[in-house]
Amino acid sequence: MIPSQVNFHKPNSLSEALDLLGGNQDAKLLAGGHSLIPLMKLRLNEPDSVISIGNLEELRGISDSDGSFRIGAGTTHSEIAMHQGLRQVLPVITQAAASIGDIQVRNFGTIGGSIAHADPAADWPGALLASGATLELASQSGQRKVAASDFFQGFFSTALNGDEIITAIIITKPPAGTRSGYLKFAQPASRFAIVGCAALVSGDPIAEIAVAFNGVSDTPFRDAGIEGALKGKTLSEEAIAKAASMAADGRDILSDHHASSAYRHHLAKIYAKRTLNSLM
Amino acid sequence: MGLIGSSVKRVEDKRFLTGKGKYTDDIVLPGQTIARIIRSPHAHAKIISVDTSAAESADGVVAIFTGKDLAGVNGVPCGWQVNFKNGDTMKEPAHPLLVADKVRHVGDGVAIVIAESYAQAKDAAEKIKVDYEVLDAVIDPRKAADDGAPLVHDDVPNNTAFDWQLGSDAGEVDQAIRSAHHVTTLEFSNQRLIPNAIEPRSAIGHYEEASDKFTLYTSSQNPHLIRLLLCAFVLGIPEHKVRVISPDVGGGFGSKIFHYTEEALVIWCSREINRPVKWTAERSESFLTDAHGRDHISKAELAFDADGKMTALRVKTYANLGGYLSTFGPAVPTYLYGTLLQGLYTTPLVNVDVTATFTHTTPVDAYRGAGRPEATYLLERLMDTAALELGIDPAELRFKNFIPAFDGVEQAGYQTQVALQYDSGDYQRILKKALDKIGYDQLRAEQKAARDSGKLMGIGFSTYIEACGIAPSAVVGALGARAGLFEVAQVRVQPTGKVSVYTGAHSHGQGHETTFAQIVADRFGIALEDVEVVHGDSESVAFGMGTYGSRSLAVGGSAIIKSIEKIIEKGTKIAAHKLEAAEADIEFADGKWSVKGTDKSVSFGDVSLTAYVPHDYPEGLEPGLDFSSFYDPANFTYPFGAHIAVVEIDKETGKVTLKRYLAVDDVGNVINPMIVDGQVHGGVAQGIGQALLEAAIYDESGQLINGTYMDYTMPRADDLVSFETDRTTTPCPHNPLGVKGAGETGTIGSTPAVVNAVMDALSSYGIWDPPMPVTSEKVWERIHSNGQS
16 A cells, blocks of 8 residues: 555544644545545545544444434444444344445444445445434534435535534434345445345335435435335235336436446346345 | 375464565565556557656656666567467567557556655656557457457567467368267357466565675566576576575466566666665556466367267367467467367367467466366366257266276376377266265255246356376477476485475465475474475575476475485485495385394484484495485376356346355375365365456456456355365376376366356256356346346
């Protein structure tokens, strides 16, 4: 790993980090290093400064209070995957976390780093959209909250401003009896998602449903077609099969040497079906 | 002592597992500089200008050289000459250390920057501006031969390095195919692979002005050969002035056999700047510049009579050589490929025709198996395809056509239609053993049940043979090798009875320090820890040809045996003197020389000490107990085996999952079963990688589009299955250990077995030739195009 010369900052607090970033919006934030470092290694990204925030305790940890979970942005995928409260209430979150990379990646990579990077094939966006997560962003001038559905804006593109740091992901606990899950078809080399489908269902007949995809398109999305087809119905294999056959219809679907758009589209249908079937 | 045949734990593993291995890049010489090579981003382009001015003043830069600075320096040579069918010598364009005129593949070296640190070298390299005129590229080895294709080398018409033919009369073969009861035809590519040794290549050149001597540290599989090529062909430096050291080397798979431009460059540059120069590849450079493997396009026709007996095989292959001839590039698609097309079968007529072309891609050379996997893939895919077409069980079809058993002693070796004479083999026995072991009848019943419940399950076979233990020097010389292929071993018994073994073979994962020590300790009747194996340094090892082609034990081990025999013979003279007996009455066993029929004996240690303290010593006998031997084998060795793969396919996604993998191999006698099993496991994983996962993908302009691990799929544990292994033992009749070699069997056997299993699983949709790698998408398309979803 021989990147270009880079100034390395290691602030001791979030406010110090925000000051550094505010003074140099071209600086890159470094948490677990699993999105930024590979790019710097290839010199595809040559920032003049890196601000290391991976050690900031105030960004780490998961709290469970007042009907919501608050996941610090610097929490590792492993910590999330193994969190008992999340596993019971929102398995879509722990399943997404557990499906990222491999053990070493999960032990270093952070949820905040992954979503700030906004790789369309990353595993987090679908789960965050399906669970209705809100992101807490901070800058020198204060704090704001952005819904996950407004945060992801395109190919490696988000609502995050140059002076902002993601501080937490907040997820309201769904009603008792809500079922959720995440399944993906992995790209064989990188193990990123060719298609990842996150789903959340509550009530019988279904009162609330969210089905979201990552990997399929350049922006993660909720699939209104599938959701509309199932809302108010009882979950059954027949109903799921019918709804899933509409997956990603009308979307611009990615194509690369790992999967053509036709194959991806097909996999979106299969993974919508499989994810929903896993909730029955 | 029974050390031969025992699964002794590898003695080298302590240093590897504790991070104490010493690789080339770990070596830091005083005053060392770091080199970075500026590589072409284009597959084919004229170099208009190279502007180094900004880089020259960059921090830490010591020197910069471009192709023009090396104008008078030879390029790296090719080590194997293949002639055109008409007798003309192959086209052998120069392979310069740095190019000055035009680049011929992405990654071709244009300039070298030498600086005080890696970072400075890399920063300065970015400041060098090369102006290119980009030209059209050709990637496909068949299209390269077309009239009007872009030329890789202006003086090589149709990009054709050579065409070549081997085997039976083409007319007779044609007649047999025309009149056959059935002909199975396949046309496919054997895709290009990237070797991906875990240690990237590295080289340090160290010129010492005071002694006018050079030392090259290099991650090579054969340091002596590198010294020979470097001295005699590239730089014209006298060989006694050059020491080549290959310390611990982290895997090679063939890719570290060859003499690379960087090895000569660091030596040349070191002399220019009078400081040591180190170059180590980054992983992306390894993808672009380690010689690649495979890359054939072939059409194959296999003819049968009405009884399912094979009557003729005809093969036409286009082989991709890449932008230049790599050291053994011409040998791989010819003498290591065409010669294996007899397989295990009695086919009376075999003809192979190869056109080898240059393309604007990384040079192609030997990669684990080297030619033999390509031959086996072709033949074994034909066999399972023919079995389906003929409605004969694939095992039955093989039994009908196997060469009958022969031991090479009582029965003669088997003369093939394609130049080789097999040493010994019992092919029926090994397939029977595999069928028993896998429970074949039960497996077919399971497959039927799976199909009845709508699942796709397939069983694939591969019964392979390979020629290894390369090789008899006279034979390979006649076939175009420009080097001998013997091996050298010095066995030095120290005065205290401890033993140092100096071998010209080179271990880069094979476990020679253990296997060779087992042989020596077993034969001398001493403890394993009393034997030290030394390799990889031209100054301590007299000579050597290195490790590749599963040759180390068969050839290098045999050289060790020769030296052991000389030591025992001399020891017998010393013992006879000490025991006051006639030499004829002395026998050596269990670490001591005894007078036959008595309890009088002297130990190995006693005799060793006497040899070096010869106070009371046989008259006229030289002191010392130290012998070198050169061993040149009488023939290749011919390991063989029967592999069976079982797969399941997810109908909805097309994903292929391995359910079982059985490898029954015959590698002759086995010294260390655990090491052999390890070799088989690694090889099988590598072969499965080719079948299902790996491919170097170039776009039309010659860019390698999957040159990182994010995109190039290496097999991982969860892609595989717990392998089942077993063996039969048919000793090699012509070497003293009776060994055949085990380094490549897994790679050769596994690829067709897995693809055959996929074909079998999908046979209800008709017979399909699954293109490698058989990705989920390709399988899904096949199912989908048959109206399934």
